[in-house]
Amino acid sequence: MRPARAAVLLVAPVSLLLVACAPEVVRRPAQLTPVPGQSESAIEVLQDASISVGPGYQRVIPRGSVWTSVGRTAQGEVFKPVGRVFTVEGTHIYEAYIVLDGERVVGFYLPVERAFSPPPDGRETKLSIRRRQP
Amino acid sequence: MTIMRRLVPLLLLALLLPACASGPKYTEVMSTLPSPTPTQGRIYFYRPSALGAAVQPDIKLNGQKIGTAKPHGFYFVDRDPGDCVVSAATETEKRLTFTLEPRQERYVRLKIQIGVLVGRIVPELVDKAEAEEELKGLSFIANPLQ
Numbered sequence: 001m002r003p004a005r006a007a008v009l010l011v012a013p014v015s016l017l018l019v020a021c022a023p024e025v026v027r028r029p030a031q032l033t034p035v036p037g038q039s040e041s042a043i044e045v046l047q048d049a050s051i052s053v054g055p056g057y058q059r060v061i062p063r064g065s066v067w068t069s070v071g072r073t074a075q076g077e078v079f080k081p082v083g084r085v086f087t088v089e090g091t092h093i094y095e096a097y098i099v100l101d102g103e104r105v106v107g108f109y110l111p112v113e114r115a116f117s118p119p120p121d122g123r124e125t126k127l128s129i130r131r132r133q134p
Numbered sequence: 135m136t137i138m139r140r141l142v143p144l145l146l147l148a149l150l151l152p153a154c155a156s157g158p159k160y161t162e163v164m165s166t167l168p169s170p171t172p173t174q175g176r177i178y179f180y181r182p183s184a185l186g187a188a189v190q191p192d193i194k195l196n197g198q199k200i201g202t203a204k205p206h207g208f209y210f211v212d213r214d215p216g217d218c219v220v221s222a223a224t225e226t227e228k229r230l231t232f233t234l235e236p237r238q239e240r241y242v243r244l245k246i247q248i249g250v251l252v253g254r255i256v257p258e259l260v261d262k263a264e265a266e267e268e269l270k271g272l273s274f275i276a277n278p279l280q
Contacts, residue, residue, distance in 0.1 A: 083262075084261050085232075085259045085260065085261055087230075087232075087258070087259050091228075092228060092229040092230065092231070093228075093229070093230045093231075093256070093257070093258060093259065094230075094231050094232075095231060095232035095233060095259055110231070111217075111232075111233050112217045112218070112219070112231040112232065112233060113231065
């Protein structure tokens, strides 16, 4: 057997197995607490930002997207997208809100799981945002 | 041999066509669909691709079967607000979780993904604008449980 063919025969099944075994999104229980007077506040994203949302998965937070504050967790302020969807992905897919500490995305809040999910690569993404008041 | 070369694609096409949805198109039925009650939300399910057409697992919402992943088809269910878990299982189960609010419309694309032995259906939450564009060419499945 030629080496190239042998390599293909070896790599193809391994690649398939890797696709089959995407690691699960890390989650830990989190309490979302509404903040009085903050429910109407929102942010607008001023520049596209690529963000890692799961092992090997990226999303773009697009310029012009608006996110409304829905409360706080221990990690930061939680913003839900307005008129669009946002998800994080691993073995499964979860609707998610972004958690901001100032202008840094420190993780994601999963509303169905009531859980916080940190960035998979541990890297926090800085967003360029403008705050909107009600 | 030449005849066989012509026949094989036709036979493959003939095998594929019955596997696809064949009702009226989204653009034809959209205006005739009843609105959900004010206290409920609506979830659309659709599969835009015929790739892996033979793979048509059950689609479950909160553990209850609501239809299958029929290629080129779409259907919807109205539900009370709350947490939603959509699942599809072939050689492995893929899940999608999201919340549903009153009068809210949600769109779930059923994407085919390569698997080890058979394809997998991955339910994805999609923006309305993107979903409506993809739905235009799809056929309405009035009775998704049949």
